[in-house]
Amino acid sequence: MKKNLLLAGFLISIGTFAQTAEERAVIKRNINSTELANLKMKFDKEYQDQQIKIQAYLLANPTAKKEFTIGKNFYSLQRIDADGNPIYINTKDANQVANAKVNSLYQGGSIGVNITGTNMVAGVWDGGQVNASHELLAGQVTMQANQPLNSTGGNNHMQAVAGIMVGKIVTNSSNPLASTARGLAPNATAKTYDWDNDLAEMTTFAADGFLISNHSYGAANDNTIPVWQFGAYDFSAKSWDMLLKNTPNYLPFVAGGNEQMSNGNMSAAGFDIMTGSSAAKNVVTVGAIDLDNSMSDYSNWGPTDDGRVKPDLVTLGSEINAPLYAGNNTYTGVVASSSGTSYAAPAAAAAGLLLQQYYKSIFGNYMKASSLKALMLHTADEAGNVGPDAKFGWGILNVERAAQTIKQMQSGGSAKLVEFTTNPANDSGAEINTTGIAGGGAARASICWTDDDGTEQTSANGLNPAGGRLVYNFDILFRQPNPFIDTRPFAPLSVSNPNALATVSTAWFGNSVDNYKQANISSTTANSNLIIYIRKASTSPAAVRNFSVILTGLKITSATLSTADVKASKNVVFFSKDDLKIKMISNDVSASFGEYKIYDMSGKMIQSAKEKSNEISFNVKTNGVYILVYQTKNGSETFRFKL
Template sequence: MKKHLLLISTLAVALVSAQNNDALKREFERQNKENNAKFDSYVTKVYGNDKSVETQKKIEELRANLAGFSGDVPNFYKADDQNQILNNNVDALTTAGGVNGLSTAFKGENIKYTIFDGGRIYAPHVAFSNATGRITNLEAATNAYSAHSTGVASIIGAKSSPLTATSNGVPISGNAMGIAVNSTMDSYMFATTTLPNAITTSTVFDKILIAQPKISNHSYGTNPGWDYKTTADGYPANGWYWGGNYISGTNYDLQGTYYTSDQSYDAIVYNNPSYTIVKSAGNSYGFGPGYSGSTTTSYYYNGSGYTAYPTGTAPVANCSQGYDCIGYGSLAKNIIVVGATDIITTNNYRYTDALDVVKSSYSSAGPRDDGGIKPDIAAPGTDIWMASTAENTTGSETWQINSGTSMSAPQVTGIIGLWMQIYKSLFNNAELNAAAAKTLMVHSAAEAGNVGPDPWYGWGYIDAKKGAELLVGKSNNTIIFNNETLTSGVTNAKSIKASGGTPLKVTISWVDPEYKITSNSWATLYNYRNSRLINDLDVRIIDTTTNTVYFPWKLNANSPMTLATKGDNTVDNVEQVVLDNPVAGRTYRIEVTNKGTLVNNAATPVLTPQNYSIIVTGYNEVLGTKEATNTASGIIVAPTLTKDIVNVIKAPRKSTFTVYDLSGKKLQNGVINNEQETINLSSYTNGVYIIEVKTDKDVISKKVIKE
């Protein structure tokens, strides 16, 4: 029966996702046409009638890597360039018995990563020679191999590869071994290309829908602030170019701005909630005229070409105040964005406390302009050993040491893939979905920087071992780690007894509908502080003895470098409440509620329950939960798989019931007058429904499937 239930539920989700993805494909096609038209206008203004082969080649390269526009200014995708494994505690997962409760080693068996990067991965590289077929290139063979793509793949899954090199005349050694050494990887380019056997081009968003991954790495991004350009890049002179607009003496930019590509990533994950996207934060911290002894020459786009800034009018350096230099496309709500840190070299390369973690100087900082926490997490990104190749269609076997958030992102990708493998092992091949993956990552993160989240490290420093321990805790019921559903206006509540001596900690996250960008005006986009959330869930811990309410972390959008505070978070689709010193044995109630109305991402949104993931630690007894089948009040809704009849059992007389479909539409309601009240669903089509029961003390809801 359970397998049958899973099959029906999975099929229903798959059909809805396919329909929604078709609509997304049409939207991406519209965006692509619009961007190409704007790019054609830009080319005419910048390059004029230059029809030389060299110029035309450069124009097509730029078109392929077009990421969008800041007003009339185009932005282009660019790559965000064995001690880290010890820093992250990955070796605990890849060693049998390294995590209590896991008797085997987990090295990525039967886990496929999809890599979207600057070119093809050099599959014959010895780094991937421990098994056949580890790398599958899905782009045309006419595209060059990429050193960057090959390096990213090796960070995720290269076999043990001890190496030596010389730095400033001093011999150094390392190991380029990746995280998931027995995994497989599919390789796509982030550029717009024509895939084999296709007749039209595909953007990176099109390719995601084609690939249908479970987890993917995206070590690239945009820099809509200051960036250094050269004549080789197609610019009129070597110097610093402003990626924003200069209008009537005022400089605008899209750093920190939730924009169309963020909307696209969020829509993809909302339609495909089992899919986890990991993306680099960028490497533009501090960029600007004079950066690191560079030229102070600066240019901006005036609508018809590039011109030098008048003296004293150029913008300040990116992240000049310590924050706000992550480009759009890395600010989506439903993806995981990764900042970079230096390698921890103390204590045998192990993390011991927050002071061990040092932000890499180049790593771009958040938050999103509404105060949403970005990056989400930090990982080592400086001086990482990795595989490399000649960048042509022949390829070669080389190695390099590189730095960038491009190097930190695949470590997080690799770790989450191992968590997915462990989850499958512990829970009958079930999938760790996007919301659960983020909840697990945030709840298990080690503190870095300030207490609580911040614009440099997000929620902290990734800890592979702690995440695995939480999965074991779920399997033996010593923690709460559930996927749950919130019905609009209904409170999901759990009562627990705190263990004491350890913090009581609750983390939730959810895949939120995309925020639809409706204006391209600078007044609307620049430093826009209004929340980009659609469904605003809230989590609280209530002390049932004193009635004290404990709130989640949040950042101040106008002063994000100040310490995070605790209050009503209206901008993040991750919320975490931490009670540092709960009273041992005291009862606390955990409540999940929502503001406004929960809706879906349809063109005309309709009332829809919101799925979310929750983790609770720091308790030793669960007293009751309103969302469970058999609640603390003893009410039972059964069976949950039926052809026609569902029974509400042991509900108090005069209670009421309501039946909703998944859009939130009320289908029927009634009063409960019997110990076992019968609800007839025979007139409804097959699918998923929600039955809500209200008593004078409780409101509970339960999903049922009519087959």
């Protein structure tokens, strides 16, 4: 079961750590510093206003407490909601390395590298302080300025979270438990904060160019929480997305919570209990599984009220050997009480650090947050129901498969990641498209973006309102022309029947709630073309929103994803010679089309040849939409045209 222990202690601070200044400078160039400064002032003001409201509430309710412990869970009064209700948050309490296959990145692992978190920095927000003199964390963590000791003093929960993320490898301990308590990113470091005023502090952390943070706490989810808030996109979820839309590289990991068996929404039978930040669109919400990869009896289930997949993924959270606060070589051991989504979330966050480091070692830059999230969900192991579900999300974290996918993104590999900085028109019809060559097995396409904050749910909306909270809405179609197969992403989960099998959308924008979407072709014909189309819904803002696309299961990925309409206006001119013949002429007279194929929209190949000039004659008897796939000196290009 989910547990954490609280023991008194005193924090010892150590020196600060950072990614290289050059790396952070590159990330900071993508951040609107003025907007973040304004957000920090907004969050600071909201925090101060809440402190006044909390004091007033405590004075008016003498039996109420700001902080208390039930069993081994620490509770803290976070805010007073718009209806005057107290909102409490609480803590969400190897072999995680093996379970998540993180050791594939270590020296001697299957990827053939030595990625351990060097120069990577995590943010850790939690309900107390760490003992930075503990042998597992000495030299690994630093408590940030203006983090006063709270009434609980030292905190076993925060000690465990930090140890799971960045605990170093200890080889000379007098305690044999030290050897199995190492962190997943043992050469990374952590900046630690208490959870008071977390959003303002996260704003500064992200503005400094850091990439990942962990948050193993959340709403208490007991009877003090109004029922409408379960599954709701409330004030907290909206505020987190408001921050993250302005920080395109920053990705927080949030524990999904441990109230499956006892919560304030028990009529939902364990479903519909994601609250606050765990219901935000732009975070990675993490659930917990047991040692045998079965669902734990504590991890919270989704979906959200609008049918979004939550949790996003799961990883091992049960019976984790973790460091204790009191003493410098003390550990929990592998016991049932050392379990919870609190322990799963930092494992996933540490995995994110390692994947960022590995990607940077190959490509020279870090992934956008939307790319890292897409990668981790794209490569998760199937679990629970086929497709996404409300218990396991997109599946079990598999770092080895994610790292293999990064490795395959290199030139000529079978995977591709493209981070788009252009959009199709927001008319639900204009398209971006590309092709790849099928490898003969399964193929997968994922699309993800960091969305704007959506419309806040309040008590006035009642229980489980169905309206989606997306602001931008992109969709993806995966086509195999020969034989003709169209594959769309999964549809939203059913809020009324949350244990139902996932279904696949049957039309464009059949999923208008999730900002991560996945389309799968179970079997492809080797060497056939795969065509990927992307559209932007007319409900989306016209302003460009960056998004990420990952493709796997290809034989080659020489094609570059690009906006076809833009390329056509510059590179290819169409004109009619008569009713039966069309000429396509490249504006680049030095170029030739090379080998080309033309398909109709049913996937039937109409014409193919090798062309040594910059002109193609196309014999056609039927007006319609056609697809030209041709080779240039720079690789394969795709163009969609209408006659």
